[in-house]
Amino acid sequence: MKSRGTVENLQSWLPKVKHSSLSGWSVFWVLLLLPAFVWAQDAATQAMSVEYRDIPWIGSRNLVWIVAQQHLLLAGFVLGVPIFAWICEIVGWRSKEPRYDKLAKEFTKLLTSAYATTALFGGILLFLLIGLYPKLMAYLSDVFFPSFIAYCILFLLETATLYIYWYGWDALQGNKKGLHIFLGFLLNLFALGIMIVPNSWATFQASPVVLGDGTAIERAWTAMQNPTWWPVNIHRLIANVVLGGFICGAYAGVRYLLAQTKEEKDHYDWMGYVGNFIGVFGMLPLPFAGYWLMREVYQYNQQMGITLMGGFLAWLFILQAMLIGVLFLGANYYFWMGIAYRIPGSAQSYKRPILAMLVVLMVCLGVWMTPHSLVASLAEAQLMGGTHHPLLGVFGVMSAKMTVSNLMILVTFMSFIMYWRAGKQETAAWAKVAKAVMGALLAIGGIAVVVLGVWGYFVPAIIRINYFSVAQVLIVLFIMVTFTPLTALLMKSAKTTTEMVWGQMPIRAGYALVLNAVMVILLMSLMGYARSSSRVHWHIYGVMRDTSEYAYSPALGYAAAFMSLNTFLFCLLVSFIFWVATMGDKVKKGPEQGQAAEDPTKISGGVTPAMAGGAPRVGEETLKI
Amino acid sequence: MSEVALLQLIGLIVVGLGVFILLFIKGKFLRVVGFVIIVLGGFSLIALSVPQMASLPPAIETFDITKVKTADDLASIGQKIFFSKGQCALCHSIGPSESSRCPDLNGIGAKLAPEFIYESLTQPQAYIYLDFRHGGVPEEYPARMPYINKNPIALSEQEIYSVIAFLQKMSGEPISIKVEDVLRESGGGEMKVASVAVHGTSSTND
Numbered sequence: 001m002k003s004r005g006t007v008e009n010l011q012s013w014l015p016k017v018k019h020s021s022l023s024g025w026s027v028f029w030v031l032l033l034l035p036a037f038v039w040a041q042d043a044a045t046q047a048m049s050v051e052y053r054d055i056p057w058i059g060s061r062n063l064v065w066i067v068a069q070q071h072l073l074l075a076g077f078v079l080g081v082p083i084f085a086w087i088c089e090i091v092g093w094r095s096k097e098p099r100y101d102k103l104a105k106e107f108t109k110l111l112t113s114a115y116a117t118t119a120l121f122g123g124i125l126l127f128l129l130i131g132l133y134p135k136l137m138a139y140l141s142d143v144f145f146p147s148f149i150a151y152c153i154l155f156l157l158e159t160a161t162l163y164i165y166w167y168g169w170d171a172l173q174g175n176k177k178g179l180h181i182f183l184g185f186l187l188n189l190f191a192l193g194i195m196i197v198p199n200s201w202a203t204f205q206a207s208p209v210v211l212g213d214g215t216a217i218e219r220a221w222t223a224m225q226n227p228t229w230w231p232v233n234i235h236r237l238i239a240n241v242v243l244g245g246f247i248c249g250a251y252a253g254v255r256y257l258l259a260q261t262k263e264e265k266d267h268y269d270w271m272g273y274v275g276n277f278i279g280v281f282g283m284l285p286l287p288f289a290g291y292w293l294m295r296e297v298y299q300y301n302q303q304m305g306i307t308l309m310g311g312f313l314a315w316l317f318i319l320q321a322m323l324i325g326v327l328f329l330g331a332n333y334y335f336w337m338g339i340a341y342r343i344p345g346s347a348q349s350y351k352r353p354i355l356a357m358l359v360v361l362m363v364c365l366g367v368w369m370t371p372h373s374l375v376a377s378l379a380e381a382q383l384m385g386g387t388h389h390p391l392l393g394v395f396g397v398m399s400a401k402m403t404v405s406n407l408m409i410l411v412t413f414m415s416f417i418m419y420w421r422a423g424k425q426e427t428a429a430w431a432k433v434a435k436a437v438m439g440a441l442l443a444i445g446g447i448a449v450v451v452l453g454v455w456g457y458f459v460p461a462i463i464r465i466n467y468f469s470v471a472q473v474l475i476v477l478f479i480m481v482t483f484t485p486l487t488a489l490l491m492k493s494a495k496t497t498t499e500m501v502w503g504q505m506p507i508r509a510g511y512a513l514v515l516n517a518v519m520v521i522l523l524m525s526l527m528g529y530a531r532s533s534s535r536v537h538w539h540i541y542g543v544m545r546d547t548s549e550y551a552y553s554p555a556l557g558y559a560a561a562f563m564s565l566n567t568f569l570f571c572l573l574v575s576f577i578f579w580v581a582t583m584g585d586k587v588k589k590g591p592e593q594g595q596a597a598e599d600p601t602k603i604s605g606g607v608t609p610a611m612a613g614g615a616p617r618v619g620e621e622t623l624k625i
Numbered sequence: 626m627s628e629v630a631l632l633q634l635i636g637l638i639v640v641g642l643g644v645f646i647l648l649f650i651k652g653k654f655l656r657v658v659g660f661v662i663i664v665l666g667g668f669s670l671i672a673l674s675v676p677q678m679a680s681l682p683p684a685i686e687t688f689d690i691t692k693v694k695t696a697d698d699l700a701s702i703g704q705k706i707f708f709s710k711g712q713c714a715l716c717h718s719i720g721p722s723e724s725s726r727c728p729d730l731n732g733i734g735a736k737l738a739p740e741f742i743y744e745s746l747t748q749p750q751a752y753i754y755l756d757f758r759h760g761g762v763p764e765e766y767p768a769r770m771p772y773i774n775k776n777p778i779a780l781s782e783q784e785i786y787s788v789i790a791f792l793q794k795m796s797g798e799p800i801s802i803k804v805e806d807v808l809r810e811s812g813g814g815e816m817k818v819a820s821v822a823v824h825g826t827s828s829t830n831d
Binding site: 208209210211212213214222254257258307312315318319322323510511514515518522533536537542543545546547551552553554555556557558559560561563564567568571 | 628629632635636639653654657660661662664665666668669671672673675676677678679680681682683685709712714715716726749750769770771772778
């Protein structure tokens with residue numbers, strides 16, 4: 001129809017040019033180009049009706065999966081690192097310890113090199129989505145276009161700020177440091193914006209709201225404020241810090257393994273410690289944020305919640321438990337190794353608590369990994385008296401899992417406190433009272449978490465979810481927020497009995513740091529698959545159905561193989577980026593390294609001894625270790 | 626060889642390669658790579674050992690409107706539209722719900738005339754609708770009612786009538802929508818409605 005209209009239009013136009021001097025040529029060219037013009041119109045009409053395009057061999061979905069995962073992981077790193085780089089810089093500024101400033105700069109160096117690659121993968125992802133999912137992208141563009149503009153502006157601001165922040169590092173020292181810190185604040189502010197705007201697009205797909213009439217901005221804003229937007233924002237913000245911390249830890253771990261000199265070993269041992277500390281620090285509240293997200297998912301659509309927790313994705317959470325369990329074990333193991341190797345003589349005195357903690361962690365992991373229903377033959381089921389094992393079946397429910405996850409967080413937190421206190425003797429007059437109070441709080445808190453967990457079996461689910469689980473979380477948080485300042489106060493005046501030694505960690509410490517990073521990357525990949533699969537056969541849940549040949553969610557084994565591939569590719573990519581970023585270091589190794597080697601040995605002023613990894617001796621300004 | 630068996634074989638080869646690197650290669654970085662691929666291969670093998678369930682999409686149901694004989698048939702189609710293409714259940718609940726963002730539609734077919742329901746669906750801003758279910762000043766609902774007969778939902782006339790028939794039936798009311806009227810509106814033809822089952826089906830993938 002359109003092409004016929006075009007021909008008619010051209011015919012009506014022809015007599016007008018008859019009188020011009022170029023009329024003959026014009027008619028000739030028009031007639032010559034007419035078929036191409038008409039075909040182009042047809043092609044355009046056809047292109048508008050294309051819903052999907054495919055890529056041979058690998059498939060469009062798999063390709064998008066790989067690229068999106070790489071982009072997301074890189075973005076997580078790029079958005080997480082500025083948070084703690086900035087905090088490190090502030091710590092260095094306030095404490096006047098140059099090693100923190102150096103560390104912050106080293107983190108930022110990794111950030112700048114990863115930033116361009118993140119943007120590159122973002123661009124590739126965008127082109128792939130437009131080309132392979134034109135109908136979905138047209139719908140999303142229609143809804144979210146104003147937010148696209150906002151995103152572009154934020155991206156420009158973020159890039160400009162990052163350039164000034166990085167290249168102005170040395171220039172903005174001394175009395176201009178405040179300005180540099182402010183730039184770091186802006187960097188994080190824009191990074192937050194860059195994260196939450198695309199989050200709204202993804203969360204709208206999972207939990208869309210109905211859009212009424214209104215301006216484009218009103219519609220976009222309504223769509224952005226969907227029920228899972230903020231739970232995902234908070235969860236990702238914390239997870240990015242965890243990812244960034246553990247990746248920096250892994251970087252330090254590998255550099256520690258490759259270190260040729262004592263100075264290098266000292267520096268990367270310390271950096272690995274800080275990376276692990278940041279990862280653990282973020283990891284402790286992460287399950288609470290995840291719990292909030294799942295609650296919102298259930299509230300939004302119970303069916304979606306059931307698909308996740310009790311449907312075909314139920315076994316995914318057993319894998320998640322395994323990964324989180326290994327991560328907790330890895331992080332604790334690293335702390336325990338720190339006590340044994342960095343604080344000589346401490347291994348013996350902490351042997352029993354470490355063993356007790358290990359047993360608690362292993363038991364908790366066992367409970368967390370116990371599935372609700374077992375795959376059993378008919379004969380086995382008859383022997384068990386059903387699909388639920390009479391004893392193990394008790395551990396398969398949420399009440400047990402909430403309890404053990406809280407206990408694991410508590411144990412990890414206590415590992416950190418133990419590390420903090422190792423090799424020091426409290427001198428404060430109120431130390432005994434404080435320690436007694438902390439001991440009592442820990443015992444009561446631990447018992448209360450278990451009691452609430454057991455009680456949870458005997459109350460309706462809604463009571464358990466709304467009150468008991470929340471109470472368990474609050475108890476653990478209360479212990480964390482009381483213990484941290486109390487220990488900080490105790491350590492401020494504590495006497496160091498054993499000097500801390502850096503660079504003495506065994507080789508397996510480097511591997512433990514790498515393992516932690518791999519676990520976090522796998523976890524992010526796994527939960528990305530869970531979030532995407534919870535939409536089942538919808539591009540936008542309940543609004544736009546996936547009618548492509550890839551509308552199904554693959555089984556866990558296939559998905560896990562893909563996650564492993566993605567994790568491996570990401571590790572290679574990050575290794576390459578870091579290798580490129582540190583190539584220049586070899587050239588200026590001499591003076592830089594000399595400085596770096598000297599710095600970790602200086603611990604002064606008692607500021608943030610936890611991050612520094614030790615406390616000063618009373619009356620000593622500088623401590624050689 | 627099944628897909629799972631093939632992936633298990635690949636997983637074993639990957640783990641074997643990692644073990645080989647750790648046993649025979651001295652390069653420190655390569656040894657870290659070997660360690661990482663053992664972890665990744667091990668993870669894949671564990672994931673392949675749990676029940677393998679894929680989530681398959683439900684079939685798209687097609688209703689031939691000319692085959693609708695009774696008002697109950699119409700209400701049955703309306704129910705499916707309510708929970709799928711119409712997106713009504715995204716905001717409305719049938720019965721009290723903490724999470725619903727718009728009025729509870731329980732018994733709405735008995736409370737409102739079909740003409741009023743039709744007008745509410747096609748001209749949602751014609752009347753002020755506020756939430757009076759609490760003390761104090763009435764508030765606007767968090768979500769605004771969209772035009773159901775316009776994009777993106779864009780229900781046809783006969784689909785809207787089917788939903789009204791469902792709302793009446795669900796409220797215990799006699800269905801006042803006449804099948805003949807709906808047929809006349811459509812002139813015969815097909816309505817495509819995605820299945821009501823939003824959770825999909827699962828199948829073992831072994």
